[in-house]
Amino acid sequence: MSDGDTLNDFTPEAAEPPRVVVLISGSGSNLQALIDAQGYDELGGGKIVAVVSNQPDAYGLKRAKEAGIEAVALPHREYDSREAFDGALIKVIERHEPHLVVLAGFMRILTPRFVQRFYGRLLNIHPSLLPAYQGLNTHARALADGVSEHGCSVHFVTEELDGGPVVLQAAVAVAEDDDEASLKEKVHAREHLIYPIAVRWFLEGRLRLEAQGPTLDATPLPPQGLRLSHQDAAEELDEDPEE
Ligand SMILES: Nc1nc2c(c(=O)[nH]1)N[C@@H](CN(C=O)c1ccc(C(=O)N[C@@H](CCC(=O)O)C(=O)O)cc1)CN2
Numbered sequence: 353m354s355d356g357d358t359l360n361d362f363t364p365e366a367a368e369p370p371r372v373v374v375l376i377s378g379s380g381s382n383l384q385a386l387i388d389a390q391g392y393d394e395l396g397g398g399k400i401v402a403v404v405s406n407q408p409d410a411y412g413l414k415r416a417k418e419a420g421i422e423a424v425a426l427p428h429r430e431y432d433s434r435e436a437f438d439g440a441l442i443k444v445i446e447r448h449e450p451h452l453v454v455l456a457g458f459m460r461i462l463t464p465r466f467v468q469r470f471y472g473r474l475l476n477i478h479p480s481l482l483p484a485y486q487g488l489n490t491h492a493r494a495l496a497d498g499v500s501e502h503g504c505s506v507h508f509v510t511e512e513l514d515g516g517p518v519v520l521q522a523a524v525a526v527a528e529d530d531d532e533a534s535l536k537e538k539v540h541a542r543e544h545l546i547y548p549i550a551v552r553w554f555l556e557g558r559l560r561l562e563a564q565g566p567t568l569d570a571t572p573l574p575p576q577g578l579r580l581s582h583q584d585a586a587e588e589l590d591e592d593p594e595e
Pocket residue numbers: 455458459460461462463464467476477478479487488509510511512513514515516
């Protein structure tokens with residue numbers, strides 16, 4: 353594989369399944385959603401070949417091991433700089449020659465070198481309706497602002513933190529009695545729906561990051577990506593769509 357290949361040119365009927373490396377820092381519930389989707393053959397034929405965490409005690413590493421997936425702890429604190437850590441992270445990832453690198457609760461800002469290395473095949477899930485609430489503590493900030501709607505976004509990763517082009521979003525209604533924990537739970541449920549969908553689209557060759565922006569089936573996506581409707585989400589989650 354030559355440097356910078358945007359593995360989108362792999363063909364879905366390729367001899368071997370497209371390889372996915374997932375980066376985590378914590379619980380790994382989004383990783384679990386991807387593992388489950390893979391198990392149901394709902395991940396575009398993709399295979400998660402490694403999970404890498406910058407936090408050695410991340411529960412997501414346990415989830416990976418239980419799923420028979422290579423689990424790698426790469427403590428960022430053992431490196432003198434962000435650049436040194438990212439260099440080591442690139443080496444670990446490249447061993448697996450992934451078609452796609454998925455950030456699933458990975459809590460490190462990536463250097464331009466890393467982003468450029470995997471540009472166009474690097475996805476992230478963010479717990480807000482981007483471009484609102486980039487950065488951290490999104491649920492608390494949304495509650496503090498008294499917004500009536502919150503949610504999550506899947507986007508291609510660029511050098512601009514949480515500024516990359518959005519692919520898919522899902523919204524949740526913020527109830528009067530919501531607190532950070534209840535809102536986080538609502539958003540998590542939507543994350544676990546949209547992330548496998550976006551990853552599947554990419555691995556099927558349907559989702560691409562072109563020079564002009566992301567496309568699905570060669571059609572440019574709107575600025576805030578596509579929106580998973582409340583109805584569709586409710587049906588998937590067996591919820592009352594009116595709530
Ligand atoms: N260059 C990019 N790197 C990353 C992106 C991105 O879009 N471009 N997305 C983030 C994911 N993320 C939110 O979705 C995010 C992760 C981490 C941070 C952050 O401030 N990290 C601090 C450490 C925080 C901690 O350890 O708790 C840091 O790296 O110094 C903000 C947003 C992944 N990377």
